[in-house]
Every structure is written in C-alpha cells, then in structure tokens.
Amino acid sequence: MPSIDLDRLKQGNRRALAKAITLVESKLDSHRMEAQQVLESILPHTGNSIRIGITGIPGVGKSTFIESFGLHLIEQGKKVAVLAVDPSSPIRGGSILGDKTRMEELSRQENAFIRPSPSEGTMGGVAQKTRETMLLCEAAGYDVIIVETVGVGQSEYEVAAMVDFFLVLMIPNAGDELQGIKRGIMELADSLVINKADGESINLAQRTRQHYQNAFHLIKGGGFWNPRVLTCSAMEKSGIDDVWNMISEYRELAIKNQAFDEKRSQQNSQWLQKLIHELLEMRLHQNPDVQQKMPSLFDQVIRNKVTPYSAARQIVDLL
Numbered sequence: 527m528p529s530i531d532l533d534r535l536k537q538g539n540r541r542a543l544a545k546a547i548t549l550v551e552s553k554l555d556s557h558r559m560e561a562q563q564v565l566e567s568i569l570p571h572t573g574n575s576i577r578i579g580i581t582g583i584p585g586v587g588k589s590t591f592i593e594s595f596g597l598h599l600i601e602q603g604k605k606v607a608v609l610a611v612d613p614s615s616p617i618r619g620g621s622i623l624g625d626k627t628r629m630e631e632l633s634r635q636e637n638a639f640i641r642p643s644p645s646e647g648t649m650g651g652v653a654q655k656t657r658e659t660m661l662l663c664e665a666a667g668y669d670v671i672i673v674e675t676v677g678v679g680q681s682e683y684e685v686a687a688m689v690d691f692f693l694v695l696m697i698p699n700a701g702d703e704l705q706g707i708k709r710g711i712m713e714l715a716d717s718l719v720i721n722k723a724d725g726e727s728i729n730l731a732q733r734t735r736q737h738y739q740n741a742f743h744l745i746k747g748g749g750f751w752n753p754r755v756l757t758c759s760a761m762e763k764s765g766i767d768d769v770w771n772m773i774s775e776y777r778e779l780a781i782k783n784q785a786f787d788e789k790r791s792q793q794n795s796q797w798l799q800k801l802i803h804e805l806l807e808m809r810l811h812q813n814p815d816v817q818q819k820m821p822s823l824f825d826q827v828i829r830n831k832v833t834p835y836s837a838a839r840q841i842v843d844l845l
C-alpha cells in the first residue's frame with residue numbers, strides 16, 4: 527500500500543482521499559497501524575462539517591433524495607461527501623444499497639465524493655470504518671457529510687450514533703402503522719421527511735406529515751429541538767431547500783444551546799467504550815490459552831459441571 531500524501535489529502539485531492547480510505551478499510555494489521563497514524567495526524571483538521579444520517583426502507587427514495595439534496599448543497603457552494611453503511615451480511619446475501627447505479631448526476635460533480643459501504647466484517651466493523659472515513663472527508667474539506675443506511679437491523683442505531691442530525695425518509699401513507707419502520711426509530715429521528723409528495727400523493731403526504739407530527743408531540747419534547755416532519759419530492763426537487771434550512775436551523779440552535787459539541791463528545795466517548803469492548807473481545811479470542819481452554823469449559827457448562835459464571839471467570843482470568 528503506497529503511503530498517503532497528507533498534504534494533498536488536506537488540499538482536497540480526491541485520489542489522496544480515496545487512497546486514505548482504502549487504507550482505513552484494509553484488514554491488514556500493518557495497514558491498521560498506518561491508518562491510525564494517518565488519522566491522528568489529520569485529527570486537528572476534522573470536525574468542521576455537519577454530519578447528516580439518512581435512513582429509510584428500500585424504495586423510499588434515498589438515492590434520489592441524496593442526489594437532489596447533494597446537488598442543492600453544491601449549488602450553495604458546499605462540498606458534499608456521501609458515505610454508506612450497508613447492513614448486508616453473508617446471511618442476507620448481497621448489498622442493499624450498492625447494487626444499482628446510484629446518484630449518477632451527483633457523482634459527476636467536482637464537489638461531491640461518493641463512497642460505497644465498506645463491505646467487511648461485523649456491523650460494528652463497518653460503522654467503525656465509516657466513522658474514520660468521515661474524519662478523512664472532513665480533513666479533505668467536505669463540509670456536509672451524509673451517511674446513508676437502510677433501516678434494517680442495527681444499522682440505523684450505528685449511524686445515529688455518528689451523526690449530528692438523523693433524518694428518516696418515509697413515503698406517504700395515511701395508515702396508522704409505521705411502514706416497516708420500527709418505533710424505536712422515532713426516538714432517534716431529528717426529522718421525518720415524507721418523500722414522493724408529488725402528483726396524486728400530495729394530499730396523502732400532507733396527512734401523513736400531520737400524523738407523524740402528532741406522534742412526535744406525544745413521544746418527544748423537553749430539549750431544545752422538537753423533531754419536525756416535512757414533505758418533499760426528491761424527483762421533482764421540491765421541498766429540498768426546506769430540508770437544508772431545517773438542518774441549518776438545527777445546527778444554529780444546537781450550537782447556541784451548547785448541545786452540538788456536547789453530542790459529539792458523548793458520541794466519541796461511547797465510541798471509545800465500544801472499541802475497548804471490541805478490542806478486549808478480540809484479544810480474548812486470539813489468546814492461545816483461551817483457545818485451548820474454551821472447548822472443554824463450554825463442554826463442562828453444557829454438562830452442568832461448571833456454572834457459566836465460573837467458566838467465564840476462568841476464561842477471562844487467562845488474559
């Protein structure tokens with residue numbers, strides 16, 4: 527792996543950025559070390575972006591929305607990076623986000639950088655790499671970072687934990703059911719945006735908006751921000767500016783209430799805690815004594831010779 531030209535990365539050179547991301551995504555231990563050095567040296571140049579998470583079920587219009595939204599931001603003079611956290615797994619088979627040509631117009635823009643999801647590893651591993659990629663993009667001068675995911679499994683929690691603003695896209699639906707979106711997601715959302723508010727769906731979209739706005743009144747409140755529900759048409763590019771204005775307003779309010787940096791600090795310390803757990807677990811499984819002792823202890827637990835607690839203690843004591 528050729529080493530990374532940090533100066534060119536900081537000047538916004540896309541090749542240097544892409545190379546650094548490849549390094550961060552690498553599984554090799556030696557790359558991992560080098561990646562950490564790169565990250566530490568760019569750390570002072572990170573943080574100067576607004577990080578926006580976007581989720582929604584397949585077909586809701588995420589890529590169409592991000593394309594319109596991204597183009598709008600570029601018109602405003604912004605540099606936009608789009609990262610994906612794809613929850614696809616060997617079990618589920620294939621990728622949910624990356625299997626079609628997406629955001630074609632946006633991807634042709636000089637000031638847009640689109641990077642598909644790292645494919646490797648556990649959900650936590652993918653999120654870890656995306657967080658690091660986000661830092662690299664910030665160092666390269668991207669001032670809006672969009673992290674996209676499908677609302678499947680844990681991925682929306684992972685993404686919500688790494689962004690400043692979490693947006694859930696939905697489609698017009700007057701029904702009471704939260705169209706495949708878990709109720710927990712309402713707790714994560716800073717905003718719901720009802721997409722496809724066009725053609726015959728305009729009225730339905732308005733009713734849906736009202737429905738969710740009422741739902742928010744019931745569950746949220748108290749803080750400096752009450753989640754908002756907006757409508758838009760990503761296809762007709764209407765309502766897109768309202769979404770950006772809302773996010774800008776959020777940022778201003780959050781900063782004024784000392785909540786912006788506070789949230790990032792909290793996210794960072796939670797990230798650290800998670801990493802400690804993950805590294806400890808990795809070290810445990812790599813330990814030869816543990817590897818040797820584990821099967822027999824499992825066996826004894828299964829045969830009720832040893833309690834699970836005592837077996838766990840014996841394993842951990844080997845470290």
Ligand code: GDP
Pocket residue numbers: 582583584585586587588589590591721722723724758759760761762
């Ligand atoms: P994703 O799976 O969430 O990324 O959704 P896509 O962006 O691929 O969109 C799914 C389908 O919905 C496509 O056929 C889009 O053309 C369509 N679509 C997306 N946004 C809109 C919209 O604002 N209005 C309408 N009518 N269709 C849309």
